[in-house]
Structures are given as C-alpha cells and as structure tokens.
Amino acid sequence: xxxxxxxxxxxxxxxxxxxxxxxxxxxxxxxxxxxxxxxxxxxxxxxxxxxxxxxxxxxxxxxxxxxxxxxxxxxxxxxxxxxxxxxxxxxxxxxxxxxxxxxxxxxxxxxxxxxxxxxxxxxxx
Numbered sequence: 001x002x003x004x005x006x007x008x009x010x011x012x013x014x015x016x017x018x019x020x021x022x023x024x025x026x027x028x029x030x031x032x033x034x035x036x037x038x039x040x041x042x043x044x045x046x047x048x049x050x051x052x053x054x055x056x057x058x059x060x061x062x063x064x065x066x067x068x069x070x071x072x073x074x075x076x077x078x079x080x081x082x083x084x085x086x087x088x089x090x091x092x093x094x095x096x097x098x099x100x101x102x103x104x105x106x107x108x109x110x111x112x113x114x115x116x117x118x119x120x121x122x123x124x125x
Contacts, residue, residue, distance in 0.1 A: 001071060001075045001076075002071075002075075002079055002082055004032065004034055004067045006079070007032060007065075007067050007070065007082070007086065008032050010079075010082070010083045010086055011030065011032055011065065011086060011090075013083075014083070014086060014087050014090055015030065015090070017087075018090075018094065022094050022097075022098065023094075024101070025061055025097075025101060026061050026062065026063065026094075026097055027060040027061055027062070028054070028059045028060040028061055028062025029062055029063075030062065030063045030064075030065065030090070031062060031063070031064045031065070032064075032065050032067055033064055033065070033066055033067060033068075034067050034068055035066055035067075035068045035069075036048065036066065036068030036069050036071075036072055037049040037052075037066045037068070037069050039115070041115055041118070041119060043119070043122045044122060046122075047118055048066070048069040048072055048073050049066060049069055050065065050066060050069050050070055050073065050085075050089045051063060051064060051065045051066065051089040051090070051092065051093045052064050052093065053093045053096035053097055053100070055096075055097075055100045061097060061100070063090070063093040063094070063097070065086070065089065065090070065093075070082065070085070070086070092107070095107050096108075
C-alpha cells in the first residue's frame with residue numbers, strides 16, 4: 001500500500017505530463033483527499049468514486065481524487081499499477097473538464113451507462 005504522500009508525488013508527476021492547455025480554467029487545481037467516497041448508487045458498499053470533476057461554485061473548476069477510494073480498490077496492487085490507474089482517472093476527469101468548457105456531455109453519458117451496467121450486474125447477484 002502506498003501512503004497519501006506517495007500518491008501526491010505520483011499525482012504531481014502525472015500532472016507534469018499533461019499540456020498546460022488541458023488545465024486551462026482549472027482554477028481550483030487538483031485536490032487529493034484522504035477520504036473514501038462511495039457512489040450514491042452503491043448497493044453493496046462496492047462502488048467507489050476514485051475522482052470527480054467539479055465545474056463551478058465558490059471554489060471554481062477543480063478535480064478531486066480520493067486516496068481512500070483508491071486504496072480500497074487498488075491498495076493491494078504494486079506502485080506502478082496504482083500510478084497507471086491514477087493517470088487513467090486524471091485523464092477521465094480532465095476529459096470532463098474539457099467537455100464542460102466546450103458544452104459537451106459525452107463522457108457524462110458514458111458514465112451513466114457505466115452506472116447502469118453496475119446496477120444491472122448487482123441486481124442479478
């Protein structure tokens with residue numbers, strides 16, 4: 001398992017890989033929080049939110065990454081694997097950001113389909 005400090009270092013390294021243009025108007029930055037966050041539709045305490053994009057309010061536009069959720073889902077994996085999954089999560093949330101700036105909701109629809117598949121699979125158990 002990695003520490004929150006190690007994950008923050010990974011996050012900082014990964015952010016350097018992205019062109020600055022992708023971060024345009026992400027004025028609240030990227031926050032790494034210690035908490036575990038379950039999705040509101042989690043039926044068996046097994047559907048975790050790894051990261052989320054926030055597109056407004058007093059803090060502006062920002063991305064939150066949940067260290068606790070990552071550890072619940074991937075804490076048993078090696079550092080390299082966790083870093084790859086963190087990179088994938090950041091790409092996902094940055095896509096939300098870019099789509100929000102463009103007035104597009106394609107990824108929101110993909111996320112809704114993912115949630116529907118989870119609910120369907122869980123319903124069959």
